[in-house]
Amino acid sequence: xxxxxxxxxxxxxxxxxxxxxxxxxxxxxxxxxxxxxxxxxxxxxxxxxxxxxxxxxxxxxxxxxxxxxxxxxxxxxxxxxxxxxxxxxxxxxxxxxxxxxxxxxxxxxxxxxxxxxxxxxxxxxxxxxxxxxxxxxxxxxxxxxxxxxxxxxxxxxxxxxxxxxxxxxxxxxxxxxxxxxxxxxxxxxxxxxxxxxxxxxxxxxxxxxxxxxxxxxxxxxxxxxxxxxxxxxxxxxxxxxxxxxxxxxxxxxxxxxxxxxxxxxxxxxxxxxxxxxxxxxxxxxxxxxxxxxxxxxxxxxxxxxxxxxxxxxxxxxxxxxxxxxxxxxxxxxxxxxxxxxxxxxxxxxxxxxxxxxxxxxxxxxxxxxxxxxxxxxxxxxxxxxxxxxxxxxxxxxxxxxxxxxxxxxxxxxxxx
Numbered sequence: 282x283x284x285x286x287x288x289x290x291x292x293x294x295x296x297x298x299x300x301x302x303x304x305x306x307x308x309x310x311x312x313x314x315x316x317x318x319x320x321x322x323x324x325x326x327x328x329x330x331x332x333x334x335x336x337x338x339x340x341x342x343x344x345x346x347x348x349x350x351x352x353x354x355x356x357x358x359x360x361x362x363x364x365x366x367x368x369x370x371x372x373x374x375x376x377x378x379x380x381x382x383x384x385x386x387x388x389x390x391x392x393x394x395x396x397x398x399x400x401x402x403x404x405x406x407x408x409x410x411x412x413x414x415x416x417x418x419x420x421x422x423x424x425x426x427x428x429x430x431x432x433x434x435x436x437x438x439x440x441x442x443x444x445x446x447x448x449x450x451x452x453x454x455x456x457x458x459x460x461x462x463x464x465x466x467x468x469x470x471x472x473x474x475x476x477x478x479x480x481x482x483x484x485x486x487x488x489x490x491x492x493x494x495x496x497x498x499x500x501x502x503x504x505x506x507x508x509x510x511x512x513x514x515x516x517x518x519x520x521x522x523x524x525x526x527x528x529x530x531x532x533x534x535x536x537x538x539x540x541x542x543x544x545x546x547x548x549x550x551x552x553x554x555x556x557x558x559x560x561x562x563x564x565x566x567x568x569x570x571x572x573x574x575x576x577x578x579x580x581x582x583x584x585x586x587x588x589x590x591x592x593x594x595x596x597x598x599x600x601x602x603x604x605x606x607x608x609x610x611x612x613x614x615x616x617x618x619x620x621x622x623x624x625x626x627x628x629x630x631x632x633x634x635x636x637x638x639x640x641x642x643x644x645x646x647x648x649x650x651x652x653x654x655x656x657x658x659x660x661x662x663x664x665x666x667x668x669x670x671x672x673x674x675x676x677x678x679x680x681x682x683x684x685x686x687x688x689x690x691x692x693x694x695x696x697x
Contacts (some may be wrong), residue, residue, distance in 0.1 A: 282373055286341060287441065288329040291352025291451050300326075306454035307350040308634040309449045310364055310516040314344050342447065347513045349480050350457075357434070358440035362397065368408050371431060372415040376480060378444050385423035387584045388412065397435055404433065406616045448693040453482030455516060461596060463568040464551065467503035467521070470570025470599055472616040473607050477598035478568050484565065487511075487513050487520060488555055490527035493668045499622070506619045508670040517593075519671045525554055526664050530657045537651040539644075541637040546576045546649045556591045566594040572602050577636035586640045602671035649697065 287470045288311075293303045310322060318337050320395035323330040333341055339358065345354055354517050371388075388409050390401040399407065412431070413420055434441045463475045465487040475485050489504045504520065530550050538546045555567050578587070588595055599607060611617035 282331075282377075284335065284338070284368065285335060285357050285359055285441065286331040286338075286345075286354055287443075288331070288345070288354040289352045289446075290327060290350065291449075291452060293352075301452070303350065303454055303457055306457050307348065310348050310350070310455055311345075313516045315341060316347055321650055332553065338679075341559045342615045345449060347450070348455075349450050349452045349482060349514065353446045353448050354450055355441040355443045360442060361439040362394070362435055362438065362440045364404070366402075367409045367433060367442065368415065370432070370440075370442055371408060374431065374444065375412065375416040375418070375420070379418065379429060382418050383421050384418075385426065385428040386413075386420040386428040386431070387424045388421065388431045389434065390435065392435045393424055394435055394437045396437075401621050402465055404435070404490075406680055408433070422651035424463045434613065440541040440678070450480050450514075452480035455479055455482060455514065456484040458482035458484075459565045460486065460566045461556060461566045461568045462562065462564070463487050464525075464570075465489045465556055466570070467500050467506055467507065467620065467622075468570070469607055469611050469617065469620045470575075470602075471622065472570075473569040473610045474568055474612065475511050475597045476514065476614050476616075478596065479511065482597050483566075483568070483596075484515075485511065485520065486562065487522040488558055489522065490551055490554070491524050492531045495528055503619055503622055505668070505670060507616055509530065510614060510616045510619065511669055514535055521668055522668045522670050523558060524666045524668065525558070526661050527554075528655060530661065533652045533654065533657070534649075538648040541635055542640060542645060542648050544636050545583060545586060545640045545645050549590045549645060549649065550658070551656065552587060552591045554661060556593045557662060559593055560663075566596050567591070568596045568598070570599055570607075571597045572599045572604075572607070575604065577638045580638050582639040583637075586642045586645050589642055 290304070290307070293300060293307070296303050304326075308329065309321075311329065317329075318341060319334050320337075321332040323332075326410055327548065332339065342354070342356075345351060358365045358370050358374050388405050388407075390404045392401050392404070393534070399403075403411065409422075413422070429444055432441075432443050432446075453597055458481055461478055461483045463471060465471045465475070466489070475487070479485055486691065487504070489501065493501070501524065508520050508522050512518050527550075531547070532541055532546050532552070552567070559565075559567060573579060573581065575581065608617065611620060626655050
Protein backbone atom coordinates (compact mmCIF):
# COMPACT_ATOMS: atom_id res chain seq x y z
CA UNK A 282 0.00 0.00 0.00
CA UNK A 283 1.16 3.51 -0.72
CA UNK A 284 1.84 5.58 2.39
CA UNK A 285 2.73 9.19 3.20
CA UNK A 286 3.95 10.91 6.32
CA UNK A 287 1.80 13.94 7.16
CA UNK A 288 3.20 16.66 9.44
CA UNK A 289 1.14 19.20 11.38
CA UNK A 290 2.26 22.47 12.93
CA UNK A 291 1.26 23.60 16.42
CA UNK A 292 1.73 27.03 18.03
CA UNK A 293 3.26 28.30 14.78
CA UNK A 294 -0.23 28.55 13.34
CA UNK A 295 -0.96 31.37 15.80
CA UNK A 296 1.68 33.63 14.27
CA UNK A 297 -0.71 35.46 11.95
CA UNK A 298 1.05 37.46 9.25
CA UNK A 299 4.44 36.09 10.33
CA UNK A 300 3.46 32.46 9.77
CA UNK A 301 5.30 32.31 6.44
CA UNK A 302 8.63 33.08 8.10
CA UNK A 303 8.20 30.26 10.63
CA UNK A 304 7.02 27.69 8.09
CA UNK A 305 9.92 28.52 5.78
CA UNK A 306 12.39 27.89 8.60
CA UNK A 307 10.90 24.57 9.66
CA UNK A 308 10.77 23.37 6.04
CA UNK A 309 14.45 24.22 5.62
CA UNK A 310 15.30 22.30 8.80
CA UNK A 311 13.26 19.30 7.65
CA UNK A 312 14.89 19.16 4.22
CA UNK A 313 18.36 19.38 5.78
CA UNK A 314 17.56 16.66 8.32
CA UNK A 315 16.32 14.21 5.66
CA UNK A 316 18.67 15.17 2.82
CA UNK A 317 20.40 11.78 2.66
CA UNK A 318 17.12 9.84 2.39
CA UNK A 319 14.99 9.08 -0.66
CA UNK A 320 12.03 11.39 0.02
CA UNK A 321 9.85 13.89 -1.82
CA UNK A 322 7.78 16.73 -0.38
CA UNK A 323 4.45 18.42 -0.93
CA UNK A 324 4.09 21.68 1.01
CA UNK A 325 0.79 23.33 1.88
CA UNK A 326 0.07 26.27 4.18
CA UNK A 327 -0.64 24.04 7.20
CA UNK A 328 0.79 20.60 6.35
CA UNK A 329 3.85 18.87 4.97
CA UNK A 330 3.38 15.61 3.02
CA UNK A 331 6.37 13.29 2.62
CA UNK A 332 6.65 10.49 0.08
CA UNK A 333 9.16 7.88 1.21
CA UNK A 334 10.44 4.35 0.75
CA UNK A 335 8.83 1.98 3.23
CA UNK A 336 12.17 0.66 4.50
CA UNK A 337 13.11 4.20 5.62
CA UNK A 338 9.92 4.85 7.59
CA UNK A 339 11.34 4.28 11.09
CA UNK A 340 14.47 6.33 10.38
CA UNK A 341 12.39 9.26 9.10
CA UNK A 342 10.09 9.15 12.11
CA UNK A 343 13.10 9.06 14.44
CA UNK A 344 14.58 12.17 12.85
CA UNK A 345 11.27 14.04 12.89
CA UNK A 346 11.39 13.89 16.71
CA UNK A 347 14.46 16.13 16.53
CA UNK A 348 12.94 19.06 14.62
CA UNK A 349 11.54 21.93 16.74
CA UNK A 350 8.27 23.36 15.45
CA UNK A 351 6.59 20.09 14.45
CA UNK A 352 3.47 19.53 16.53
CA UNK A 353 2.62 16.01 15.35
CA UNK A 354 2.96 13.60 12.47
CA UNK A 355 1.56 10.30 11.36
CA UNK A 356 1.89 7.67 8.67
CA UNK A 357 -1.19 7.77 6.45
CA UNK A 358 -2.33 5.21 3.92
CA UNK A 359 -3.32 6.65 0.55
CA UNK A 360 -6.64 5.92 -1.16
CA UNK A 361 -8.58 7.53 -3.97
CA UNK A 362 -11.51 9.76 -2.85
CA UNK A 363 -13.92 6.95 -3.65
CA UNK A 364 -16.06 5.14 -1.08
CA UNK A 365 -15.12 1.65 -2.29
CA UNK A 366 -11.39 2.36 -2.33
CA UNK A 367 -11.61 3.95 1.13
CA UNK A 368 -13.30 0.78 2.41
CA UNK A 369 -10.65 -1.40 0.80
CA UNK A 370 -7.73 0.59 2.23
CA UNK A 371 -9.49 0.88 5.61
CA UNK A 372 -9.60 -2.91 5.92
CA UNK A 373 -5.93 -3.13 4.99
CA UNK A 374 -4.99 -0.53 7.60
CA UNK A 375 -6.75 -2.45 10.38
CA UNK A 376 -5.22 -5.75 9.28
CA UNK A 377 -1.72 -4.31 9.16
CA UNK A 378 -1.74 -2.04 12.21
CA UNK A 379 -3.83 -3.90 14.82
CA UNK A 380 -2.83 -7.35 16.07
CA UNK A 381 -5.45 -7.94 18.81
CA UNK A 382 -9.05 -9.14 18.75
CA UNK A 383 -12.03 -7.10 19.97
CA UNK A 384 -10.23 -3.77 20.16
CA UNK A 385 -12.66 -0.95 20.98
CA UNK A 386 -12.83 1.05 17.81
CA UNK A 387 -14.45 3.93 15.95
CA UNK A 388 -14.11 5.83 12.65
CA UNK A 389 -13.84 9.61 12.27
CA UNK A 390 -14.11 11.35 8.91
CA UNK A 391 -13.08 14.88 8.02
CA UNK A 392 -13.77 16.51 4.65
CA UNK A 393 -11.20 19.06 3.57
CA UNK A 394 -12.95 19.05 0.19
CA UNK A 395 -16.50 20.22 0.92
CA UNK A 396 -17.60 19.48 -2.67
CA UNK A 397 -17.68 15.75 -1.87
CA UNK A 398 -21.35 14.74 -2.24
CA UNK A 399 -21.75 13.43 1.33
CA UNK A 400 -21.26 14.93 4.78
CA UNK A 401 -18.51 13.67 7.08
CA UNK A 402 -21.05 11.79 9.23
CA UNK A 403 -22.68 10.22 6.17
CA UNK A 404 -19.29 9.00 4.93
CA UNK A 405 -18.51 7.46 8.31
CA UNK A 406 -21.87 5.68 8.35
CA UNK A 407 -21.35 4.46 4.79
CA UNK A 408 -17.88 2.95 5.32
CA UNK A 409 -18.04 1.75 8.94
CA UNK A 410 -19.93 -1.51 8.50
CA UNK A 411 -18.04 -2.71 5.37
CA UNK A 412 -14.66 -1.95 6.99
CA UNK A 413 -15.53 -3.76 10.21
CA UNK A 414 -16.92 -6.78 8.37
CA UNK A 415 -14.03 -6.82 5.88
CA UNK A 416 -11.26 -6.79 8.48
CA UNK A 417 -9.68 -10.11 9.42
CA UNK A 418 -10.08 -9.55 13.18
CA UNK A 419 -13.27 -8.82 15.15
CA UNK A 420 -13.69 -5.32 16.59
CA UNK A 421 -15.96 -3.80 19.22
CA UNK A 422 -17.60 -0.53 18.20
CA UNK A 423 -17.14 2.12 20.90
CA UNK A 424 -17.64 5.73 19.80
CA UNK A 425 -17.21 7.20 23.31
CA UNK A 426 -14.10 5.45 24.64
CA UNK A 427 -12.29 3.83 21.71
CA UNK A 428 -8.86 2.26 22.06
CA UNK A 429 -8.20 2.93 18.38
CA UNK A 430 -9.66 5.47 15.96
CA UNK A 431 -9.42 5.17 12.20
CA UNK A 432 -9.11 8.71 10.85
CA UNK A 433 -10.26 9.37 7.29
CA UNK A 434 -9.29 12.70 5.70
CA UNK A 435 -10.84 13.53 2.35
CA UNK A 436 -9.10 15.99 0.06
CA UNK A 437 -9.82 16.99 -3.51
CA UNK A 438 -7.91 14.23 -5.28
CA UNK A 439 -6.96 11.86 -2.47
CA UNK A 440 -8.06 10.30 0.82
CA UNK A 441 -5.72 9.61 3.74
CA UNK A 442 -6.38 6.96 6.39
CA UNK A 443 -4.41 6.57 9.62
CA UNK A 444 -4.78 5.30 13.17
CA UNK A 445 -2.32 7.14 15.40
CA UNK A 446 -0.84 10.61 15.58
CA UNK A 447 2.64 10.90 17.08
CA UNK A 448 3.54 13.94 19.14
CA UNK A 449 6.57 15.90 17.92
CA UNK A 450 8.81 18.35 19.76
CA UNK A 451 6.35 21.21 19.35
CA UNK A 452 7.57 24.74 20.00
CA UNK A 453 8.99 26.89 17.22
CA UNK A 454 11.53 26.38 14.42
CA UNK A 455 15.15 26.50 15.50
CA UNK A 456 16.64 30.00 15.41
CA UNK A 457 13.38 31.92 15.01
CA UNK A 458 13.56 33.27 18.60
CA UNK A 459 17.12 34.59 18.36
CA UNK A 460 20.37 33.36 19.87
CA UNK A 461 21.16 32.43 23.47
CA UNK A 462 24.36 31.45 25.30
CA UNK A 463 23.93 28.31 27.42
CA UNK A 464 26.12 28.08 30.52
CA UNK A 465 27.06 24.45 30.06
CA UNK A 466 28.34 22.33 32.92
CA UNK A 467 28.83 18.59 32.71
CA UNK A 468 25.80 17.90 34.89
CA UNK A 469 22.23 16.82 34.25
CA UNK A 470 20.53 20.19 34.16
CA UNK A 471 22.25 22.40 31.60
CA UNK A 472 21.89 20.12 28.53
CA UNK A 473 18.19 19.67 29.33
CA UNK A 474 17.83 23.45 29.65
CA UNK A 475 19.54 23.74 26.26
CA UNK A 476 17.13 21.24 24.71
CA UNK A 477 14.09 23.11 26.04
CA UNK A 478 15.48 26.40 24.76
CA UNK A 479 16.07 24.92 21.31
CA UNK A 480 12.52 23.54 21.39
CA UNK A 481 11.22 27.09 21.72
CA UNK A 482 13.19 28.29 18.70
CA UNK A 483 16.35 29.62 20.38
CA UNK A 484 19.62 29.08 18.53
CA UNK A 485 21.96 27.93 21.26
CA UNK A 486 25.70 28.45 21.67
CA UNK A 487 27.52 26.94 24.64
CA UNK A 488 30.04 28.28 27.17
CA UNK A 489 31.97 26.08 29.59
CA UNK A 490 34.30 27.28 32.35
CA UNK A 491 37.32 25.01 32.32
CA UNK A 492 39.58 24.63 35.37
CA UNK A 493 42.14 21.94 34.54
CA UNK A 494 44.24 20.68 36.29
CA UNK A 495 41.98 21.50 39.27
CA UNK A 496 39.23 19.59 37.49
CA UNK A 497 39.81 16.43 35.41
CA UNK A 498 40.21 16.81 31.67
CA UNK A 499 37.42 14.26 31.31
CA UNK A 500 34.97 16.90 32.55
CA UNK A 501 35.64 18.86 29.33
CA UNK A 502 35.09 15.71 27.29
CA UNK A 503 31.71 15.31 29.00
CA UNK A 504 30.73 18.78 27.84
CA UNK A 505 31.89 18.05 24.29
CA UNK A 506 29.89 14.82 24.24
CA UNK A 507 26.82 16.59 25.65
CA UNK A 508 27.20 19.22 22.93
CA UNK A 509 27.16 16.42 20.35
CA UNK A 510 23.79 15.30 21.75
CA UNK A 511 22.36 18.81 21.28
CA UNK A 512 23.61 19.02 17.68
CA UNK A 513 20.91 16.51 16.74
CA UNK A 514 18.31 19.30 17.16
CA UNK A 515 20.05 21.83 14.90
CA UNK A 516 19.50 22.11 11.13
CA UNK A 517 23.18 21.71 10.22
CA UNK A 518 24.05 19.20 12.97
CA UNK A 519 26.63 21.50 14.56
CA UNK A 520 26.92 23.81 17.54
CA UNK A 521 29.56 26.24 18.82
CA UNK A 522 31.22 25.67 22.19
CA UNK A 523 33.32 28.32 23.95
CA UNK A 524 35.86 27.03 26.49
CA UNK A 525 36.76 29.76 28.99
CA UNK A 526 39.97 29.17 31.04
CA UNK A 527 38.79 29.63 34.60
CA UNK A 528 41.68 28.15 36.60
CA UNK A 529 43.35 31.42 37.67
CA UNK A 530 40.08 32.98 38.87
CA UNK A 531 39.08 29.70 40.50
CA UNK A 532 42.34 29.54 42.49
CA UNK A 533 41.94 33.12 43.70
CA UNK A 534 38.37 32.46 44.84
CA UNK A 535 39.42 29.40 46.84
CA UNK A 536 42.34 31.29 48.40
CA UNK A 537 40.59 34.54 49.28
CA UNK A 538 36.83 34.09 49.67
CA UNK A 539 35.06 33.18 52.92
CA UNK A 540 34.13 29.50 52.56
CA UNK A 541 30.29 29.79 52.61
CA UNK A 542 30.48 32.43 49.85
CA UNK A 543 32.76 30.49 47.47
CA UNK A 544 29.97 29.25 45.17
CA UNK A 545 28.21 32.64 45.21
CA UNK A 546 31.35 34.51 44.17
CA UNK A 547 32.31 31.82 41.66
CA UNK A 548 28.97 32.10 39.92
CA UNK A 549 29.14 35.90 39.92
CA UNK A 550 32.48 35.62 38.09
CA UNK A 551 30.99 33.18 35.60
CA UNK A 552 28.07 35.51 34.94
CA UNK A 553 30.45 38.41 34.31
CA UNK A 554 32.42 36.32 31.84
CA UNK A 555 29.31 34.91 30.14
CA UNK A 556 27.71 38.33 29.71
CA UNK A 557 30.81 39.82 28.11
CA UNK A 558 31.19 36.83 25.81
CA UNK A 559 27.50 37.08 24.90
CA UNK A 560 27.84 40.74 23.96
CA UNK A 561 30.92 39.95 21.89
CA UNK A 562 29.03 37.22 20.02
CA UNK A 563 25.86 39.36 19.69
CA UNK A 564 23.85 36.91 21.78
CA UNK A 565 20.56 38.11 23.27
CA UNK A 566 20.42 36.19 26.56
CA UNK A 567 22.10 33.76 28.92
CA UNK A 568 20.57 30.35 29.64
CA UNK A 569 21.29 28.06 32.55
CA UNK A 570 19.94 24.92 34.21
CA UNK A 571 18.94 26.41 37.56
CA UNK A 572 15.82 25.14 39.34
CA UNK A 573 14.48 26.84 42.45
CA UNK A 574 15.74 25.29 45.66
CA UNK A 575 17.63 22.30 44.28
CA UNK A 576 20.96 23.44 45.74
CA UNK A 577 22.13 26.31 47.96
CA UNK A 578 23.13 28.47 44.99
CA UNK A 579 19.63 28.17 43.51
CA UNK A 580 17.57 29.83 46.20
CA UNK A 581 15.86 33.04 45.14
CA UNK A 582 18.21 35.01 47.39
CA UNK A 583 21.25 33.41 45.76
CA UNK A 584 19.93 33.95 42.25
CA UNK A 585 19.30 37.63 42.96
CA UNK A 586 22.81 38.21 44.36
CA UNK A 587 24.51 36.25 41.57
CA UNK A 588 22.69 37.84 38.64
CA UNK A 589 23.04 41.37 40.05
CA UNK A 590 26.44 41.60 38.32
CA UNK A 591 24.75 41.38 34.89
CA UNK A 592 22.15 43.28 32.86
CA UNK A 593 21.55 40.71 30.13
CA UNK A 594 18.31 38.65 30.30
CA UNK A 595 18.78 35.25 31.96
CA UNK A 596 16.53 32.33 30.99
CA UNK A 597 16.00 29.36 33.31
CA UNK A 598 13.89 26.78 31.43
CA UNK A 599 14.01 24.35 34.39
CA UNK A 600 13.06 26.88 37.05
CA UNK A 601 10.04 24.87 38.36
CA UNK A 602 11.12 21.36 37.39
CA UNK A 603 11.58 18.56 39.93
CA UNK A 604 14.78 16.54 39.64
CA UNK A 605 12.88 13.46 38.54
CA UNK A 606 11.37 15.47 35.66
CA UNK A 607 14.84 16.64 34.62
CA UNK A 608 16.14 13.07 34.73
CA UNK A 609 13.24 11.92 32.53
CA UNK A 610 14.06 14.59 29.97
CA UNK A 611 17.78 13.76 30.13
CA UNK A 612 16.91 10.15 29.32
CA UNK A 613 14.66 11.28 26.50
CA UNK A 614 17.33 13.33 24.74
CA UNK A 615 20.13 10.85 25.46
CA UNK A 616 22.26 13.02 27.77
CA UNK A 617 21.74 11.15 31.06
CA UNK A 618 24.52 8.57 30.73
CA UNK A 619 27.03 11.24 29.72
CA UNK A 620 26.03 13.65 32.50
CA UNK A 621 26.39 10.96 35.16
CA UNK A 622 29.96 10.07 34.31
CA UNK A 623 32.05 10.47 37.52
CA UNK A 624 34.01 13.59 36.52
CA UNK A 625 33.21 16.88 38.32
CA UNK A 626 33.35 20.40 36.93
CA UNK A 627 34.50 23.51 38.81
CA UNK A 628 31.06 24.12 40.37
CA UNK A 629 30.95 20.72 42.03
CA UNK A 630 34.53 19.75 42.85
CA UNK A 631 35.15 22.25 45.71
CA UNK A 632 31.77 22.65 47.35
CA UNK A 633 31.77 24.41 50.77
CA UNK A 634 30.62 22.37 53.76
CA UNK A 635 27.97 24.97 54.62
CA UNK A 636 27.25 27.16 51.57
CA UNK A 637 25.25 30.28 52.28
CA UNK A 638 21.60 30.03 51.16
CA UNK A 639 20.69 33.67 51.79
CA UNK A 640 23.77 35.58 50.65
CA UNK A 641 23.97 39.36 50.88
CA UNK A 642 25.33 41.30 47.93
CA UNK A 643 27.40 43.57 50.17
CA UNK A 644 29.33 40.57 51.53
CA UNK A 645 29.71 38.91 48.11
CA UNK A 646 31.17 42.15 46.78
CA UNK A 647 33.45 42.48 49.82
CA UNK A 648 34.91 38.98 49.44
CA UNK A 649 35.45 39.12 45.69
CA UNK A 650 37.20 42.49 46.01
CA UNK A 651 39.94 40.86 48.09
CA UNK A 652 41.69 40.17 44.77
CA UNK A 653 41.92 42.06 41.48
CA UNK A 654 39.70 39.99 39.23
CA UNK A 655 39.17 42.37 36.29
CA UNK A 656 42.56 41.65 34.63
CA UNK A 657 41.87 37.94 35.08
CA UNK A 658 38.47 38.23 33.40
CA UNK A 659 40.00 40.13 30.51
CA UNK A 660 42.75 37.52 30.11
CA UNK A 661 40.26 34.65 30.31
CA UNK A 662 38.18 36.14 27.53
CA UNK A 663 41.26 36.70 25.38
CA UNK A 664 42.26 33.05 25.81
CA UNK A 665 38.77 31.62 25.29
CA UNK A 666 38.70 28.89 22.65
CA UNK A 667 35.82 28.29 20.27
CA UNK A 668 35.17 24.75 19.04
CA UNK A 669 32.59 23.78 16.42
CA UNK A 670 31.00 20.54 17.55
CA UNK A 671 29.90 18.73 14.41
CA UNK A 672 27.57 15.77 14.40
CA UNK A 673 27.48 14.91 10.72
CA UNK A 674 25.06 12.00 11.01
CA UNK A 675 22.07 11.38 13.27
CA UNK A 676 21.08 8.07 11.74
CA UNK A 677 22.33 5.81 14.55
CA UNK A 678 19.50 5.55 17.06
CA UNK A 679 21.68 3.82 19.67
CA UNK A 680 23.93 6.91 19.93
CA UNK A 681 21.08 8.83 21.52
CA UNK A 682 20.28 6.50 24.38
CA UNK A 683 17.42 4.50 22.84
CA UNK A 684 17.79 0.86 21.88
CA UNK A 685 14.94 1.01 19.37
CA UNK A 686 12.63 3.44 17.65
CA UNK A 687 9.74 1.90 19.59
CA UNK A 688 11.41 2.94 22.85
CA UNK A 689 11.09 6.58 21.81
CA UNK A 690 7.40 6.18 21.05
CA UNK A 691 6.77 4.35 24.32
CA UNK A 692 8.50 7.07 26.31
CA UNK A 693 6.52 9.80 24.58
CA UNK A 694 3.24 7.95 25.03
CA UNK A 695 3.89 7.55 28.77
CA UNK A 696 4.89 11.19 29.24
CA UNK A 697 2.43 13.10 27.05
